[in-house]
Amino acid sequence: MTTMLEVAKRAGVSKATVSRVLSGNGYVSQETKDRVFQAIAESGYRPNLLARNLATKRTQTLGLVVTNTLYHGVYFSELLFNAARMTEEKGRQLILADGKHSAEEEREAIQYLLDMRCDAIIIYPRFLSVEEMDEIIDRHEQPIVVLNRRLRRNASHSVWSDHKASSQAAVSRLIEMGHREIAFITGSLDSPTGGERLSGYRAALAQHNIPLRDELVVEGRWTPASGAAAVSTLLTRQVAFSALVASNDDMAIGAIKQLHESNIAAPQAVSVIGFDDVAIAPFIVPSLSSVRIPVTEMIQETISRLIFMLDGGDFTFRQSFPGELILRGSVVPGPYA
Amino acid sequence: MTTMLEVAKRAGVSKATVSRVLSGNGYVSQETKDRVFQAIAESGYRPNLLARNLATKRTQTLGLVVTNTLYHGVYFSELLFNAARMTEEKGRQLILADGKHSAEEEREAIQYLLDMRCDAIIIYPRFLSVEEMDEIIDRHEQPIVVLNRRLRRNASHSVWSDHKASSQAAVSRLIEMGHREIAFITGSLDSPTGGERLSGYRAALAQHNIPLRDELVVEGRWTPASGAAAVSTLLTRQVAFSALVASNDDMAIGAIKQLHESNIAAPQAVSVIGFDDVAIAPFIVPSLSSVRIPVTEMIQETISRLIFMLDGGDFTFRQSFPGELILRGSVVPGPYA
DNA sequence: TTGTAAGCGTTATCAG
DNA sequence: CTGATAACGCTTACAA
Numbered sequence: 001m002t003t004m005l006e007v008a009k010r011a012g013v014s015k016a017t018v019s020r021v022l023s024g025n026g027y028v029s030q031e032t033k034d035r036v037f038q039a040i041a042e043s044g045y046r047p048n049l050l051a052r053n054l055a056t057k058r059t060q061t062l063g064l065v066v067t068n069t070l071y072h073g074v075y076f077s078e079l080l081f082n083a084a085r086m087t088e089e090k091g092r093q094l095i096l097a098d099g100k101h102s103a104e105e106e107r108e109a110i111q112y113l114l115d116m117r118c119d120a121i122i123i124y125p126r127f128l129s130v131e132e133m134d135e136i137i138d139r140h141e142q143p144i145v146v147l148n149r150r151l152r153r154n155a156s157h158s159v160w161s162d163h164k165a166s167s168q169a170a171v172s173r174l175i176e177m178g179h180r181e182i183a184f185i186t187g188s189l190d191s192p193t194g195g196e197r198l199s200g201y202r203a204a205l206a207q208h209n210i211p212l213r214d215e216l217v218v219e220g221r222w223t224p225a226s227g228a229a230a231v232s233t234l235l236t237r238q239v240a241f242s243a244l245v246a247s248n249d250d251m252a253i254g255a256i257k258q259l260h261e262s263n264i265a266a267p268q269a270v271s272v273i274g275f276d277d278v279a280i281a282p283f284i285v286p287s288l289s290s291v292r293i294p295v296t297e298m299i300q301e302t303i304s305r306l307i308f309m310l311d312g313g314d315f316t317f318r319q320s321f322p323g324e325l326i327l328r329g330s331v332v333p334g335p336y337a
Numbered sequence: 338m339t340t341m342l343e344v345a346k347r348a349g350v351s352k353a354t355v356s357r358v359l360s361g362n363g364y365v366s367q368e369t370k371d372r373v374f375q376a377i378a379e380s381g382y383r384p385n386l387l388a389r390n391l392a393t394k395r396t397q398t399l400g401l402v403v404t405n406t407l408y409h410g411v412y413f414s415e416l417l418f419n420a421a422r423m424t425e426e427k428g429r430q431l432i433l434a435d436g437k438h439s440a441e442e443e444r445e446a447i448q449y450l451l452d453m454r455c456d457a458i459i460i461y462p463r464f465l466s467v468e469e470m471d472e473i474i475d476r477h478e479q480p481i482v483v484l485n486r487r488l489r490r491n492a493s494h495s496v497w498s499d500h501k502a503s504s505q506a507a508v509s510r511l512i513e514m515g516h517r518e519i520a521f522i523t524g525s526l527d528s529p530t531g532g533e534r535l536s537g538y539r540a541a542l543a544q545h546n547i548p549l550r551d552e553l554v555v556e557g558r559w560t561p562a563s564g565a566a567a568v569s570t571l572l573t574r575q576v577a578f579s580a581l582v583a584s585n586d587d588m589a590i591g592a593i594k595q596l597h598e599s600n601i602a603a604p605q606a607v608s609v610i611g612f613d614d615v616a617i618a619p620f621i622v623p624s625l626s627s628v629r630i631p632v633t634e635m636i637q638e639t640i641s642r643l644i645f646m647l648d649g650g651d652f653t654f655r656q657s658f659p660g661e662l663i664l665r666g667s668v669v670p671g672p673y674a
Numbered sequence: 675t676t677g678t679a680a681g682c683g684t685t686a687t688c689a690g
Numbered sequence: 691c692t693g694a695t696a697a698c699g700c701t702t703a704c705a706a
Contacts, residue, residue, distance in 0.1 A: 014693045049452045050391040051683035071418040081408040084435045098421045115386045351677050388699035
C-alpha cells in the first residue's frame with residue numbers, strides 16, 4: 001500500500017504538506033496542491049484511517065449495540081436502516097456490535113466499541129440493568145445513549161417510549177368500545193418491555209374497575225408461533241374473550257392465524273392489537289391493529305443528542321415518544337370463544 | 338484513558354513486557370505476569386485497538402457492503418445475523434457499510450472498508466457490474482468475495498445461487514402439474530437477479546413448447562404493494578391464468594392479497610410461488626410456495642473462503658447453492674381470471 | 675526472562 | 691507557505 005510519505009516524495013514535498021492538502025488545514029499554494037493531487041492520482045494513494053484516527057484521537061464512528069434476539073424482522077431492519085442513514089448524514093459511520101444473548105455478551109460488545117475508540121455509543125439493551133448502564137455512562141468519557149430504557153441518573157442519556165402508557169391506552173380503547181373480556185399475550189417477562197406492556201394492561205383494567213382474571217393472560221416469547229400457541233392455551237382454558245392484545249405484532253399475527261384456524265371471527269375484527277412492527281404485517285393482515293413505536297423519530301433524537309455531545313451546536317431535547325395506536329378493520333363485539 | 342505505558346510503570350516493567358503478557362507471545366515469568374495483571378486491573382487499562390491494528394497491520398475485521406434497498410425485511414436480517422454470528426465464531430468482527438442506492442455509493446462503501454483496513458471484504462452488490470468487481474478484486478490485495486453474482490475471471494471469489502435454474506425448475510414444476518397459463522411478476526429489471534428469474538420463466542416455457550405471452554408478464558418493484566398492483570394489471574388485461582410466479586416473496590404476498598380481495602381462489606392454491614424469504618411469510622400465508630435461497634449456507638461458504646484466504650487451513654470449496662422449492666397447500670387447477 | 679528502540683502512517687506544533 | 695519533528699499507543703526484532 002502506498003503511504004503518504006511516498007506521495008510526498010513523488011510530489012517533491014514533505015509529508016506535512018500532503019497532510020495539509022488532504023485535510024484542508026493550513027495554507028498550501030495552488031501550485032503544490034496540484035502537484036500533490038497529481039501524485040496521489042498517479043500512485044493510487046489511500047489514507048490509512050487507523051493511522052489517522054490514532055493521531056487525531058477521533059474515529060468519526062458511532063457504535064451501536066443490539067442483541068441478536070432483535071435481529072429478526074422488520075423492527076430491527078428499520079432501526080438499523082435509520083441509524084445507518086442518519087449517522088452518515090452527520091458524516092460518520094455506524095459500527096454494529098452484536099450483543100448476542102446475555103448481559104455478559106452485551107458488556108463485551110460495548111467494550112469492543114470502546115476499544116475501537118468509537119466517538120460515541122448507542123445501546124439498545126436487552127439484558128443489562130438500568131443501574132449498570134448508569135454506571136457505564138458514568139465511567140466513560142465517550143457520550144453514550146441508551147435506547148428503550150428510562151435511566152434514573154443520566155436521564156438525558158436515554159431515549160424511550162412509555163410502553164406501559166401505550167399499552168394502557170390501547171386496552172382502555174378496547175374497553176371503551178365495549179369489550180370486557182380482553183385476553184393478553186405477554187412477551188418474555190424477563191424483558192422490561194414485556195413487563196411494562198403487561199402492567200399497562202393491568203392498569204387499564206383497574207382504571208375501569210374490571211377485575212383482573214389470570215386465566216386471560218398467557219406468556220409468549222415474542223414469536224408468531226408462541227402467539228399461536230397462546231391462543232390454543234386460551235381456547236383449552238375454555239375462557240371467553242371478545243378482544244385480544246399481544247405484546248408485539250409477531251405474536252398478534254400468530255394469534256390471528258390460530259383464531260382463524262379455529263374458525264373464530266377475530267381476524268376480521270379490530271380487536272386484536274399488537275406492538276412495534278409496521279411494514280408488512282398490516283399489509284398481509286389488514287385487520288391487525290397495532291401500537292406503532294416511533295423508531296425513526298427515536299433514532300433521530302438519539303443521534304442528534306450524541307452529535308450534540310460531541311460537536312455541540314443546536315439541540316432540541318425531546319422528552320417523550322408515545323406509541324401511536326393504529327386501529328384497522330371494524331369492530332366485532334361478540335365473544336370469540 | 339490509561340495507556341500501556343502507565344500500566345508498565347505501575348508494574349515496574351517495560352511496555353514490551355506488558356505487550357507480551359497481553360498477546361501471549363514470548364516468555365514472561367509468572368511473577369511479572371501477575372504484577373502486570375494486577376496493574377491492569379488497578380488502572381482499568383484497555384488496549385487501544387487503533388494503535389494495535391496500526392502496528393500489526395491486521396484489524397481482525399471483515400467488511401460487508403449491502404445496498405440499503407436490501408435493508409428491509411427478513412432476507413436482510415437473516416443475512417446480517419448469520420454474517421455477524423459466523424464472523425465472531427472466527428474471532429473477528431463484522432463491519433457493515435451501506436451501499437445506499439447507486440454504483441458510486443457502493444464504490445465508496447467498499448473504499449471506506451478498505452481505508453479502515455478490514456482484513457477482508459464481502460460485497461453483496463446491487464449496482465456494480467461483474468466486470469468492475471473483477472477489476473476491484475484484481476486491484477486489491479485484501480481478499481474480497483462477491484455474493485449473489487457469478488464472476489467470470491475470479492470465479493473463486495464469488496458465491497452465488499443459480500436464480501435462472503431455480504426459476505426454471507419452479508415454473509416447470511407448475512407446468513408438469515398441468516398449468517399452461519402462468520403469470521409472472523418480475524422484480525426490477527435493472528437488477529440481474531430480476532432478469533435471471535425472468536429468463537428462467539422463459540426457459541421453462543420454451544422447454545415445454547409453450548409460447549411466451551407478453552400479457553402474462555408484469556414488472557414489479559420487489560414490494561408487496563407492487564405485487565398487488567401487478568395482479569390488478571393482469572386482471573384489467575382480462576387475461577386468464579391458472580398459476581402465478583412472483584420474483585420474490587414480498588410481491589407474492591401482495592399478489593395473493595390482491596387475488597383474495599378480488600375473490601379469486603388463489604390464496605388457497607399451491608400455484609403462487611415466490612422467492613427468498615422464509616420466516617414469517619409462509620406462517621401468515623400458508624398457501625404460499627417459495628423458492629428458498631440458502632442464505633445461511635452461502636454466507637457460511639463466503640466466510641470460510643475468506644478465512645481460508647487469510648489464515649489458510651482446511652477448506653471445502655462448494656460450487657453450487659441451488660434454490661430449494663418448497664411447495665405448500667394443494668393444487669387448484671382452474672383458471673383464476 | 676526482560677528492556678531498548680525502531681517502526682506502523684498519520685496529524686500537529688513550531689520554526690523558518 | 692513549507693519542512694522538521696514529536697507525538698498517537700502499540701508490536702516486535704534485537705540485545706542483554
